[in-house]
Amino acid sequence: MDTVVIVGGGPAGLMTAMRLRELGWNATVLEEDRSVGVPENCTGLISCSGSEELGLDLKDCLVNQVNGAELISPNGTVLKVNKKRPVANVVDRKAFDKSLYRKALALGARVELNTKLIDLRENTLFLKKKSRGEIKKAGLVVGADGVNSKLRTEANYEIPKEFFVHSYQVKATGNFNPGIVKMYFGSFAPGFFGWVVPENHSVARIGVGNTLGRNPKQSFEEFVSHAGLEFEASERKSFLIPVGPPLKSAVHENILLVGDAAFQTKATTGGGIILGLHSALKCAEAISAHLKEKKPLSNYDRLLSNINHELRMHWKIRSYLNGLSDEKLDKLFSKLKKAGVEEFLEEHGDMDRPSRFIGRILRKPSMWRLAWLALKFR
Numbered sequence: 001m002d003t004v005v006i007v008g009g010g011p012a013g014l015m016t017a018m019r020l021r022e023l024g025w026n027a028t029v030l031e032e033d034r035s036v037g038v039p040e041n042c043t044g045l046i047s048c049s050g051s052e053e054l055g056l057d058l059k060d061c062l063v064n065q066v067n068g069a070e071l072i073s074p075n076g077t078v079l080k081v082n083k084k085r086p087v088a089n090v091v092d093r094k095a096f097d098k099s100l101y102r103k104a105l106a107l108g109a110r111v112e113l114n115t116k117l118i119d120l121r122e123n124t125l126f127l128k129k130k131s132r133g134e135i136k137k138a139g140l141v142v143g144a145d146g147v148n149s150k151l152r153t154e155a156n157y158e159i160p161k162e163f164f165v166h167s168y169q170v171k172a173t174g175n176f177n178p179g180i181v182k183m184y185f186g187s188f189a190p191g192f193f194g195w196v197v198p199e200n201h202s203v204a205r206i207g208v209g210n211t212l213g214r215n216p217k218q219s220f221e222e223f224v225s226h227a228g229l230e231f232e233a234s235e236r237k238s239f240l241i242p243v244g245p246p247l248k249s250a251v252h253e254n255i256l257l258v259g260d261a262a263f264q265t266k267a268t269t270g271g272g273i274i275l276g277l278h279s280a281l282k283c284a285e286a287i288s289a290h291l292k293e294k295k296p297l298s299n300y301d302r303l304l305s306n307i308n309h310e311l312r313m314h315w316k317i318r319s320y321l322n323g324l325s326d327e328k329l330d331k332l333f334s335k336l337k338k339a340g341v342e343e344f345l346e347e348h349g350d351m352d353r354p355s356r357f358i359g360r361i362l363r364k365p366s367m368w369r370l371a372w373l374a375l376k377f378r
Contacts, residue, residue: 002028004287005125005138007117007151009036012259012276013144014100017109019284025291027109028136030127032116037097041239042273043169043197043205044093045181047351048086050274061095063199067179068346072227073333074186074326081345088181088351090197090205096273117145120154123254140287140297142256144280147240149261155252161212163244163263165192165270168216169207172196174231176204183269184227187326190214192243192270194223206231209241209270241270245315246308250283251297258283264311266352267318274352279307313354316377339370 004020006013009031017027033039048065051058068082104111112129119126120141127134143151147164176198184194192209199205208223210216216238242263250262258264264279265272286300324332344364348357358377361370 001123001137001139002026003138003291004028004140004142005030005136006142006144007125008142008144008146008259008261009033009097009101009111009113010144010146010259011097011100011273012261012264012280013142014097014104014109014111015277015280016142016144016258016284017111018100018104018107019281020287021104021107021109023284023288025288028138029104029109029111030115030117030125031111031113034114036101036111036113037094039237039239040093041237042093043195043207043271044091044096045197045269045271046089046091046273048089049350050277050352051089054274054277056277057099058089058091058096060099061092062089063092064090064178066090066181066198069181069183071333072182072184073330074226075330077330077333077337079333079336079342080180081342081349082180083346087349090199117150120151120255138254140254140256140290142258142283142287143261144258145261147242147260149257151255152257152261155255155257157247157252159244159263162191163242164212165209165241165243166212166214166216166238167192167207167209167241167270168220168236168238169205170220170233170237171235172204172206172229172231172233173202174204174229176201184223185321185329186223186226188222188226189219191322192241194220194227196229204231206233209243241265242272243267243270243315243318246304246311249298249301250279250304251300254297256283256287256297256300264307266311267315268321268354269314269351271351275307275311279304282307310353310355313358313377317354320376336370341370 004027006029020027065086071079116128125136178198182196191211194208197205208220210219250257259276282303289295350356
């Protein structure tokens with residue numbers, strides 16, 4: 001019997017395996033695809049601060065660094081946040097995942113590719129490995145199997161459809177500002193937004209997300225027309241993004257959920273790499289304490305408390321924005337601009353942890369006109 005089996009060879013699963021090996025435990029990762037890093041369903045934008053906190057080595061996957069963002073309302077009001085130093089890394093997700101894969105192997109983790117979970121019954125995993133069936137026993141099972149997590153379903157979690165957005169993204173060739181990410185808000189993207197994430201002066205990742213039930217390709221065409229974007233498109237892809245609050249508990253019997261499977265993603269932007277990796281470290285620590293000291297697996301939820309606090313803030317912000325019409329979005333952007341939010345975010349903004357700047361709004365007299373808004377998200 002395997003001590004720990006991790007289903008899913010993405011960043012969260014691999015990080016859990018690596019940390020378990022560092023803590024002295026064996027871990028087997030099951031990845032259903034033939035290669036780690038595919039399909040590449042991600043925009044690949046991660047904060048510089050988060051990368052530094054985790055000690056991520058990005059030399060083999062770094063594509064670009066951006067200094068800020070432009071947030072654009074339906075009528076074209078722009079909130080521009082532009083810092084003097086890079087705030088976000090644009091990475092090649094396939095190369096990023098493969099770098100974690102190599103590190104996991106170097107630490108002694110076992111990764112079985114082309115191995116798909118079919119069913120789980122208590123400690124027995126029923127697998128399809130290549131073209132044949134297999135059975136594996138595991139003491140503990142980690143669900144790092146993404147937005148469509150089978151293990152989350154096995155653990156009887158029912159997720160409302162409004163906690164997902166459907167995205168459409170292309171790789172675009174055109175003329176772009178390589179230092180600025182652009183985010184477009186409006187009714188063309190109900191429940192989310194459109195984005196332009198530059199790789200360099202001539203290549204960008206352009207996409208849009210919307211609530212389930214609407215064709216994301218149609219939203220993409222409306223977004224491009226609304227924004228007046230001109231480019232040549234290639235590498236078209238469509239994928240789901242979890243944008244709901246974190247699960248009330250990421251533990252069910254012998255199953256622990258991590259990453260997108262546990263909604264450890266920022267509901268504001270859909271980004272899940274940094275907080276998912278932090279959560280993976282907590283998952284491994286909870287497992288280690290359980291195996292070594294017989295501590296309950298529910299300790300994982302306690303370890304996640306600070307991360308979940310941030311994730312719930314992201315969800316409150318997302319819920320608030322989703323309730324605004326185009327007219328109300330325009331009014332909000334105008335109020336934020338007049339209140340000096342651009343300069344404030346340039347000084348205090350944090351794309352992963354909104355608590356770091358929302359609290360400062362209430363302590364800074366010049367920003368008190370936004371206190372009503374900040375209080376909504378505390």
